[in-house]
Amino acid sequence: MVPPASASSSSLDLRLPPPTAPTVVVAMGGHAFIQPGERGTYEEHARNARAICAELITLVERGYNLVITHGNGPQVGELLQRSELTRDVLPALPLDMLVAQTEGSLGYLLQRSLLNEMRPRAIDRFVVTMITQVLVDAHDPAFGRPSKPVGPFFSREEAERARDQFGWVIGEDVGRGWRRRVPSPRPQRIIQRDMIREAAAAGNIVIAAGGGGIPVTMSADPAVDDYVGIEAVIDKDLTSGVLATDVNAELLVILTAVDGVYLDFGTPGQRRLGAVTMAECRRYIDDEQFPMGSMGPKVEAIYGFLQRGGRRGLITDAASLRDALDGLTGTHFVGKI
Template sequence: MRTVIALGGNAIASDGDVTVAQQRARIGALADAVGELAERGDELLFTHGNGPQVGQLLLQQSRADAPERPLDVLVAETQAQIGYLVADQLESAVDGRVTTVVTRVRVDPADPAFEDPTKPIGPYYTESEAAEQSFETGPVTKPTGESAYRRLVPSPEPTAVLEIDEIRGLVADGVTVVCGGGGGVPVVGDGACEGVEAVVDKDHTSRLVASAVDADCLVMATHVEYAYRNFGTDDEEPIRETDAASLRRALEAGEFAAGSMRPKVAACLRFLDAGGDRAVITTPDSIAAAVDGDAGTQIRP
């Protein structure tokens, strides 16, 4: 079986805890969870988020007397940083070579997202601090429940993974690949590409990768064990088994929150529409059981 595992950024680090030691520990625990899949011969590819790590770099940059690095460069930096840590921790678990591919994704410069930046990134600001920034900001709620402001950037749809031929070649050679970090570095242009100030949703890049390598299963590893109906209410109900048509009706009815479960569900449905056999939403420590059909939200065509 060939499986693409999409690791949420908070599966590796939280906004308040981005130390290298903590990231190693979390990835090490993940390696234990996926080791049994590799032992039986499953082919594994990994993608990952990078929100906390990019946020830390932006915070450091705002405090340092140093030349500013554009957002596309920061995404590339964190791809290499996290990819190195993932490869280092996974190599013994998968008993083979692990290679990290710094990945670019093409986006359409006419994507409406460029006119409506909605993705919050970077440090938190007070209202007065936000008014002094040279970029667009918007109101958010901190994990502690306090109101604040953050930088808002576009989140365009990825249309192609530029390194996909190299990724396919590595997979064919039996290499475990880490790619598509942070959704990939967003670029525009059909020939010579140019990076743009945006953040691509890693869930949509993950489904592009999964379809391109003919994966059997796409796993969305996140902070909750299931997708839920009526999430956060007294009527909350986990979705354990479902089909694409039923889940699409729930998505179109506004069942899932934008910025959290909604893009994961949408990406899973598009993977299945493209011919995937199964998609799963689960927690990192339940990945092996979820691949076996025994945990998480199981979504079939």
């Protein structure tokens, strides 16, 4: 656990949340650390982490207990590529180990940025990055049809060369390029859920379930009740929805590249949704308005959270977060209506 933003509190406004403060879970994608046109250097990651934490701090200022999750698609894809390019000189690492590495590295950047944002505001809270395991089913059909894009975009020719050289499964993101695809099983249970909930309820800021969490299964040997890592990347939005339920969150916020959810997105008739009831959300899902490769898992995560008793969901971009919290933009999902 990282020390509070200031070691001395005698002359500071501690601004700790009251015991009954609501909890918010905020999920952001791995691309939040890499802006368009950037290479993904350490300096770019650090700068972008600081920028997004400057927006997230508004939730702390408004009295929320804060839990942050993040994606890792570009970062774990790069680690996979490094591992494959050096396989002749260094031992290769399995995908679950690479997910754990990105939990640590990206969690560190967010943790440091949050502490630096809190210091000038005289906010004393602990910030902790939780290395998080997520239980999945070893027999999930996803293992037979890899679908989760990771890593950088390639031309078709580059992707096909990598497929032939490394045995990748590749797929096209229409209009954007080709990427590697890996299995993406559904999250069943978050192993560290009690620790995350208790740390957040105590007023600490918790960074957890990075990259959707480290995928683990139970040992196939019934005589050995062990967790076993498995090669996959879990969708971070679906994990965030489960986590929001587990920590008794009032609000689930999913930050993405656009200011809200749009019907008929990418067409001349596209229109942003404002407030959406569960019945409307279900109808839009059934009408296949939200592609599984982009907005689909985000809407599904919020819908599941509301089904399990969550009160509110919000999808917007980081720059619009403050206005969205005031109801001026974003797409708001409400339950029990």
